[in-house]
Amino acid sequence: MREITYVKAFTESLMQLMAEDENVLIIGEDVAHYGGVFHAFDGLWKTYGEKRVIDTPISEMGFIGMGVGAAARGLRPVCDLMFFDFIGVALDQLYNQAAKLKFMFGGDVKVPLTLTTAGGAGLSAGPQHSQSLEAWLAHVPGLKVALPSSPHDVKGLMVAAVRDDNPTVVILNKRMLGTKGPVPEEIYEIPFGQANTVRSGRDVTVVAVGRMVVEAVTAATELAESGIEAEVIDVRTVQPLDSEAILDSVRRTNRAVVVHEAVTFGGIGAEIAAQIQEEAFDYLDAPVLRLGAPFSPVPFSPVLERAYIPDSNRISAGISRLLERSGG
Amino acid sequence: MTTTTEQDPMSALEPEVLYDLHRRMVRIRLFEEEAGKLMEAGRMPGFLHLYVGQEAVAAGVMATLGQDDVVTSTHRGHGHAVAKGADLRYMYAELFGKQTGYCKGRGGSMHINDLSIGMLGANGIVGGGIPHAVGAALAAVYKGQDFVAVPFFGDGATNIGVFHESANLAAVLQLPVLFVCENNGYAEFTPQDRHMLLKDVADRAASYGMPGEIVDGMDAVAVYLAALRLVARARAGEGPALLEAKTYRYYDHQGVKGLRIPYRTQEEIDSWKDRDAITALELRMVNAKVAAPEELEKVWSDTREEIAAAIEFAEQSPDPDPADLLDNVYTV
Numbered sequence: 001m002r003e004i005t006y007v008k009a010f011t012e013s014l015m016q017l018m019a020e021d022e023n024v025l026i027i028g029e030d031v032a033h034y035g036g037v038f039h040a041f042d043g044l045w046k047t048y049g050e051k052r053v054i055d056t057p058i059s060e061m062g063f064i065g066m067g068v069g070a071a072a073r074g075l076r077p078v079c080d081l082m083f084f085d086f087i088g089v090a091l092d093q094l095y096n097q098a099a100k101l102k103f104m105f106g107g108d109v110k111v112p113l114t115l116t117t118a119g120g121a122g123l124s125a126g127p128q129h130s131q132s133l134e135a136w137l138a139h140v141p142g143l144k145v146a147l148p149s150s151p152h153d154v155k156g157l158m159v160a161a162v163r164d165d166n167p168t169v170v171i172l173n174k175r176m177l178g179t180k181g182p183v184p185e186e187i188y189e190i191p192f193g194q195a196n197t198v199r200s201g202r203d204v205t206v207v208a209v210g211r212m213v214v215e216a217v218t219a220a221t222e223l224a225e226s227g228i229e230a231e232v233i234d235v236r237t238v239q240p241l242d243s244e245a246i247l248d249s250v251r252r253t254n255r256a257v258v259v260h261e262a263v264t265f266g267g268i269g270a271e272i273a274a275q276i277q278e279e280a281f282d283y284l285d286a287p288v289l290r291l292g293a294p295f296s297p298v299p300f301s302p303v304l305e306r307a308y309i310p311d312s313n314r315i316s317a318g319i320s321r322l323l324e325r326s327g328g
Numbered sequence: 329m330t331t332t333t334e335q336d337p338m339s340a341l342e343p344e345v346l347y348d349l350h351r352r353m354v355r356i357r358l359f360e361e362e363a364g365k366l367m368e369a370g371r372m373p374g375f376l377h378l379y380v381g382q383e384a385v386a387a388g389v390m391a392t393l394g395q396d397d398v399v400t401s402t403h404r405g406h407g408h409a410v411a412k413g414a415d416l417r418y419m420y421a422e423l424f425g426k427q428t429g430y431c432k433g434r435g436g437s438m439h440i441n442d443l444s445i446g447m448l449g450a451n452g453i454v455g456g457g458i459p460h461a462v463g464a465a466l467a468a469v470y471k472g473q474d475f476v477a478v479p480f481f482g483d484g485a486t487n488i489g490v491f492h493e494s495a496n497l498a499a500v501l502q503l504p505v506l507f508v509c510e511n512n513g514y515a516e517f518t519p520q521d522r523h524m525l526l527k528d529v530a531d532r533a534a535s536y537g538m539p540g541e542i543v544d545g546m547d548a549v550a551v552y553l554a555a556l557r558l559v560a561r562a563r564a565g566e567g568p569a570l571l572e573a574k575t576y577r578y579y580d581h582q583g584v585k586g587l588r589i590p591y592r593t594q595e596e597i598d599s600w601k602d603r604d605a606i607t608a609l610e611l612r613m614v615n616a617k618v619a620a621p622e623e624l625e626k627v628w629s630d631t632r633e634e635i636a637a638a639i640e641f642a643e644q645s646p647d648p649d650p651a652d653l654l655d656n657v658y659t660v
Contacts (some may be wrong), residue, residue: 069463216531
């Protein structure tokens with residue numbers, strides 16, 4: 001299969017979604033003429049014109065709210081929030097409006113809005129351009145949230161998101177934009193709420209979010225050399241969360257490590273760990289281990305940032321600790 | 329000797345328009361007065377932000393709109409829903425939290441909506457609905473339809489960021505939006521001169537490159553004529569405008585009594601009540617022999633009957649079933 005980059009898979013998904021449905025349009029800052037700061041929208045304006053690819057003022061609250069209204073009136077807007085860190089200036093329109101309209105209006109309205117954004121650290125972008133805040137959004141009834149971990153998943157999850165009649169958020173990982181991988185040329189959908197077992201193993205389950213899937217696979221490959229077989233589960237979406245896939249795996253491996261790039265405290269890992277102990281306590285040979293960032297803003301210095309972001313070494317070390325403790 | 333008398337602008341309007349304005353206002357007034365009584369009697373749960381006093385604004389603007397023109401509303405939104413043509417039975421049912429309510433008991437007083445008549449909902453977040461109207465206007469243009477969108481909001485809401493972002497967006501995208509500010513002089517309990525230095529909200533329009541006009545919000549005819557012009561302008565593709573209606577709410581920010589601290593003087597309240605929009609229009613209609621007093625009285629008595637039946641419908645409607653709590657959290 002041909003290989004394309006993570007960001008090109010994103011662009012291709014939109015190219016095909018816009019061909020498939022004339023009600024799909026793109027709204028955001030510098031998405032039209034400039035093609036987006038990450039080139040994620042390259043070529044879309046030339047292909048579909050300014051009616052369907054709309055540059056906006058720097059008004060995230062305004063244009064996401066405009067997307068909510070347009071969605072409620074039958075369009076299928078894709079609103080782009082340049083950096084996930086900017087969510088604070090737009091949040092009301094997402095969690096009080098998009099997420100609640102259907103419920104609080106008695107079901108008569110649909111809000112098929114997709115918010116795309118770029119999150120994650122590793123590019124020395126500093127404390128306000130590097131965050132992983134997915135747990136905030138996963139906490140809001142009415143929203144769906146995806147964190148694709150490969151070019152293949154970017155395209156499939158984007159297609160599912162835009163076709164979904166609910167408000168969806170797709171959080172790209174900035175550090176993966178240039179990562180290449182196999183991507184089918186035809187349009188295809190990866191359903192929300194279906195985790196992906198990226199690697200099978202019998203000794204421990206590593207539940208990973210977003211780019212941490214890549215680090216987890218690296219760790220698992222290294223550990224395999226010493227006879228430890230880790231199963232790696234990519235949750236793909238944190239809302240809805242595929243709890244069954246996680247629990248099924250943990251019941252087989254009897255150990256679980258949860259890893260995400262967000263700070264550990266109050267991260268989605270806390271929810272996953274809680275679900276595991278509630279539903280699979282009797283299967284556990286060791287406490288569930290959470291791995292995430294320390295409780296600090298994302299630092300700018302490359303040295304500090306490397307120390308901050310969880311990586312394959314920390315995942316390996318965590319798995320080893322877990323196995324030692326439980327005599328594995 | 330000849331005398332010239334200034335012609336009442338009302339005389340340019342067909343009697344049907346005047347009856348329509350009058351009926352819309354009476355329906356709002358009585359809906360709200362009865363809702364207030366129900367709350368006072370402890371028969372209804374939740375908050376209640378009464379629209380009484382501001383009727384000329386909703387009535388005057390809505391009378392210029394068609395079914396498919398979209399409005400968004402505020403926490404003080406009953407008047408907009410009634411004037412847009414919402415069914416009073418489902419409105420009261422929602423106020424009672426019943427399954428037959430517009431929101432199936434999930435939204436309450438602050439979220440009345442009816443998409444079938446272009447009522448895209450009231451909103452509990454100040455300014456929250458303004459960009460939705462801009463989006464509705466975008467959708468209309470996108471689909472080649474000539475609908476306009478009208479967000480209603482108060483003077484207080486023009487201090488929140490999303491108002492400015494929405495106004496600028498509508499202007500730069502040249503969307504068919506009529507921004508209607510109901511300036512009742514207070515952001516909750518804070519008077520206008522303590523929440524902005526401007527005397528006229530309409531002045532804000534200039535900073536977005538759109539026209540801003542002021543109208544007497546106690547005069548339904550004046551509101552109607554101003555909205556008619558600005559809606560036609562938007563519909564013709566000439567872009568958005570801001571209409572500021574100077575008006576007043578007779579009751580408190582929330583509820584009927586509640587004046588913990590008397591932040592308004594009785595003289596001020598009385599001076600606005602002396603200019604009551606419904607009384608004023610009735611006087612003009614009778615003086616101009618457009619209507620006989622008994623014809624106008626019949627509007628009140630018919631509406632009272634309709635409202636009594638609507639309240640009975642609401643009170644006798646079933647409560648929502650807790651087993652269905654999760655309905656409509658997601659579209660499935």
